[in-house]
Amino acid sequence: MDEIKDRLLKPSKATKQDQRGRMISYLSIGLIAILVISILYFIATRGLSMFFNDGIKVSDFLFKTDWNPGKKLVGALPMIVTSFGVTLLAALIATPFAIAVALFMTEFAPKRGARFLQVVIELLVGIPSVIYGLIGLAVVVPAMRIMYGGTGFGILAGAVVLFVMVLPTITSLTVDALKAVPSHYRQASLALGATRWQTIYKVILRAATPGILTAVVFGMARAFGEALAVQMVIGNAAMLPHNLVSPSATLTSQLTMGIGNTIMGTLPNNALWSLALLLLIMALVFNILVKLIARKGRIK
Amino acid sequence: MQPIITSQDVKLSYGAFEALHGIDLDFNQNEITALIGPSGCGKSTYLRCLNRMNDLIEGVTITGSFKLKDLDMYAEDTDVVELRRQVGMVFQQPIPFPMSIFDNVSYGLKLNGRPDKNFLEERVEESLKQAALWDEVKDDLNKSALELSGGQQQRISIARVLAVRPDVILMDEPTSALDPISSAQIEDTLLQLKKEYTIIMVTHNMQQATRVSDKTAFFNLGNLIEADSTEKIFMNPAKQETDDYINGKFG
Numbered sequence: 001m002d003e004i005k006d007r008l009l010k011p012s013k014a015t016k017q018d019q020r021g022r023m024i025s026y027l028s029i030g031l032i033a034i035l036v037i038s039i040l041y042f043i044a045t046r047g048l049s050m051f052f053n054d055g056i057k058v059s060d061f062l063f064k065t066d067w068n069p070g071k072k073l074v075g076a077l078p079m080i081v082t083s084f085g086v087t088l089l090a091a092l093i094a095t096p097f098a099i100a101v102a103l104f105m106t107e108f109a110p111k112r113g114a115r116f117l118q119v120v121i122e123l124l125v126g127i128p129s130v131i132y133g134l135i136g137l138a139v140v141v142p143a144m145r146i147m148y149g150g151t152g153f154g155i156l157a158g159a160v161v162l163f164v165m166v167l168p169t170i171t172s173l174t175v176d177a178l179k180a181v182p183s184h185y186r187q188a189s190l191a192l193g194a195t196r197w198q199t200i201y202k203v204i205l206r207a208a209t210p211g212i213l214t215a216v217v218f219g220m221a222r223a224f225g226e227a228l229a230v231q232m233v234i235g236n237a238a239m240l241p242h243n244l245v246s247p248s249a250t251l252t253s254q255l256t257m258g259i260g261n262t263i264m265g266t267l268p269n270n271a272l273w274s275l276a277l278l279l280l281i282m283a284l285v286f287n288i289l290v291k292l293i294a295r296k297g298r299i300k
Numbered sequence: 301m302q303p304i305i306t307s308q309d310v311k312l313s314y315g316a317f318e319a320l321h322g323i324d325l326d327f328n329q330n331e332i333t334a335l336i337g338p339s340g341c342g343k344s345t346y347l348r349c350l351n352r353m354n355d356l357i358e359g360v361t362i363t364g365s366f367k368l369k370d371l372d373m374y375a376e377d378t379d380v381v382e383l384r385r386q387v388g389m390v391f392q393q394p395i396p397f398p399m400s401i402f403d404n405v406s407y408g409l410k411l412n413g414r415p416d417k418n419f420l421e422e423r424v425e426e427s428l429k430q431a432a433l434w435d436e437v438k439d440d441l442n443k444s445a446l447e448l449s450g451g452q453q454q455r456i457s458i459a460r461v462l463a464v465r466p467d468v469i470l471m472d473e474p475t476s477a478l479d480p481i482s483s484a485q486i487e488d489t490l491l492q493l494k495k496e497y498t499i500i501m502v503t504h505n506m507q508q509a510t511r512v513s514d515k516t517a518f519f520n521l522g523n524l525i526e527a528d529s530t531e532k533i534f535m536n537p538a539k540q541e542t543d544d545y546i547n548g549k550f551g
Contacts, residue, residue, distance in 0.1 A: 188395040188457070191353060192408040192464060193385035202407070207398045 040280070047277025050074065050270040061274060067238035067254075069268035076251070076275060078240040083250040083282075085155045085241065086230060087223040090162035091170075095216050097163075098170035099205075105171075106178040107200060124168040133232035136161035141233050148245045153235030156244040161229050166219035173218055177211020178204065213293045221286035225279065227252035251275050304329040304468060304498050305350060305387075310364035312345060312354065319345050322364070323524045325517055327468070332490060332499045334509035334530065337519035338551035343502050346519070347470050350500065351387040352380050368467070385412075388461035389470040393477050394453030396445035401437050404445045404456050408464035423463050430496075431459035432489045451482025458489065462497075469493070471501035475508065487512050506546060510534055518542045 011019075050056050056074055064075025101121075105114045140160045145152030181204050189199040205212070227250075235247020236257055249257070255275050262269035303326040312320040320342045327333050335343040348354045349362060352373065366373040373383055385408070397404050405424045409415055424441070428434040433455040437448070445456050454474060461469055471490075475483035490499060490512050503509050509516055510530060517527035518537075526533065526542045537543045545551050 182395075184391060184393060184395050185397060187353065187356070188391060188397070189407070190356065191351060191384055191389035191391075192411070192460065193381050193388075194408070194411050195381055198411055202411075203397055 043273065043277050043280055046270065046273035047280075048274075050267065050274045054267050054270060056271075065240045069262075069271040072267060074267075074271045074274070076278065078238055079249055079251045079254050079275065080278070082155060082158075082234070082241055082248040083224060083252070085244075086158040086162055086234070086250060087220050089155065089159035089244075090166055090223045091216055091220045093159065093163045094167045094170050094219060095212075098167055098174050098215070098219075099212065101167075101171050102174035102178055103200060105175055107196075107204070118172075121168040121172055124164070125172075129165065129226060129229040130232075132161055132165055133229035136229060136233040144245055150245045151235065151247060152245065153233060153247045154243070154245040155234070155241055155248060157233040158230045158250070159244075161233050162223040162226060165226060165229060166223050169222050170215045170219040173215030174208075174212050177208040177215060180211060181207045210293050210296065214290050217286055217289050217293065221283060224282055224286070225252065227256045231256050251279050255279075302329050303327060304369060305500075306365075306367045307349075308365045310346065310349060310362070310366070312342075312349065312360065312362045314357070315359045319522050320349075321522045325524055325527055327498060327500055328515070329498050330494055330496070331514040332494055332501065332512050333515040333517060334513035335500065335502045335517050335519060336504075336506060336509055336545075337525075338545065339504075341519040342522040343517075343519040344472055347472055347500060347502050348389075350468070350470055351384050351389050353389065355380065385464050386466050387468045387470060388464060388466035390454070390457050390461055390472070390474050392473040394450055394457050396448065396453045396456050398444065398446055400442045401445050401448070401456060402441040405459045405463050407460055424459075427459040427463040430462050430489075430493060431455045432485060432492070433459060449482070451478050451485060454478060454482065454486060455489065458486070462493070466497070468498045468500065471499065473502050473504060476504060483508070506534075518545060520545070 051058055051061070054072075056072075061074055061076050062080070063077055064073070065077045066073040066075045067078060101117065105117050109117065136157060140157045141152040143152070144150075144154070144157050144160075148156070185203050185207060186199055189203045190196070194202065230250055231253035234249060234253050236249050236253055237247040238249045238254060239247075241248040255272055258268070258272050262272060305327040307326070308324050310320055310323040310325075311318060323342075323346060325346075335347060337343045345354065349366065350373075354360045354362065362374065368383070368386060371383075372378065388408075397407060399407075402424055405427055406420045409420060409423055425434060425438075428437065433452060436452060437443070445453060448456065454477075458469075458474070475486050478486065487508065490501075493499060494514075501513070513530045515527065516530040516533040518525045518533060518539075518541075520541060526537060526539050528538070532538075533542060534546055537546065
């Protein structure tokens with residue numbers, strides 16, 4: 001009798017395992033949460049100290065165009081404009097290509113061709129960004145110089161390099177979006193006497209639009225945050241770009257160029273932290289955008 | 301009665317597997333024909349031959365002859381797209397496209413050039429009335445079709461096919477995903493449509509076959525066992541196999 005009582009009242013081996021597993025999960029979640037919160041706190045305090053301790057106005061930071069932190073000039077507008085410029089331009093060029101490749105992979109290519117392209121795309125994702133930057137420096141910049149004159153460094157060169165870099169991201173997410181379109185949409189459309197092409201642009205692309213938009217936003221987030229490759233071809237001059245082939249600087253390239261040359265706690269250093277904070281905020285905005293699109297486009 | 305579709309010695313294989321072993325079956329104009337039989341008997345496969353939907357599956361070979369009136373459906377110069385406009389299809393699951401009710405119903409019409417707005421509006425209204433859905437949706441044609449109930453969505457699918465004005469409508473278990481009330485509404489709709497269209501439907505529901513069809517064809521194991529008037533098939537079938545199936549001895 002006592003033996004049975006014992007067995008029933010004490011936790012079994014399985015229960016203990018369950019508890020241990022849960023402990024490990026909670027610990028990991030806790031660790032990640034602490035990490036995220038401390039990163040946010042760290043960047044926020046550093047990024048904001050320029051406004052509170054050095055008395056710089058937020059509007060000056062966002063809308064003034066002179067960047068020379070050594071002389072208390074911290075207008076970040078040139079970097080903001082350039083960052084958005086390369087990002088939008090890269091997404092603009094990459095999206096049609098990505099959709100075309102994704103359509104080919106999901107609708108037209110035989111299975112083997114699709115698998116081959118999949119490998120190519122994964123390879124493109126895996127190439128380190130410094131290599132993209134090198135190729136950009138060796139090929140794209142001279143090409144821009146020949147075609148448009150000037151030094152060749154600038155938004156256009158940056159956008160071309162980023163185009164290659166975000167293409168695989170947008171493509172693979174677009175492929176996922178197209179694959180998620182129920183196959184009976186295709187059948188129903190064809191059964192109504194639609195051609196294959198009509199089916200694609202009237203039904204499939206339409207049904208996949210939220211997914212494709214999400215793919216583009218993800219691509220833009222990647223382009224916005226890319227530092228190294230852009231830094232190598234953008235020209236790194238913190239001035240408002242007056243055309244697409246004049247040297248300029250993005251938020252990220254300014255950060256990587258400058259952070260090693262400033263002293264902690266001084267205004268030039270704080271100004272860079274403010275740029276980092278701006279990048280962080282933009283990353284959050286991209287995230288929220290993706291969430292909004294997903295919510296709005298959810299089928300059923 | 302004038303047959304509108306005639307098929308002779310239809311054989312179909314998926315790769316090496318032969319799914320239909322030589323089927324001769326005709327369909328009369330303005331009649332409802334029900335195709336019945338146990339799962340995997342080939343009735344849906346046969347139905348899908350009638351508007352060449354099997355063309356979409358890799359590795360399918362079809363032999364035999366199909367004629368829509370005088371048109372050889374599988375001739376090399378037959379335009380599949382045009383054929384599918386004349387032989388429309390409603391599927392088992394309601395398939396509303398992710399767009400408004402109006403755009404759904406007018407989808408097939410807009411494929412062929414740009415019809416003017418009045419024509420579209422008339423056709424949409426007419427088709428929705430024929431599909432017995434007009435009264436329920438006439439005030440919100442711009443609402444997404446995804447927000448409708450399952451039965452309404454299926455009637456949208458029917459209206460979408462009707463709008464193209466096919467000669468023949470194929471239906472692959474059109475009510476199997478619906479509740480009894482919606483099913484009954486669809487059956488009423490079918491009886492109305494018979495006046496203007498020829499309907500061929502696959503059904504698992506034998507009561508449904510007796511309620512709506514004029515002719516019934518019984519398939520088993522890739523063969524057509526018997527095709528006759530529905531009354532004859534259900535009251536006095538010629539073959540023992542048919543009798544066994546409709547009395548639930550197998551299937």
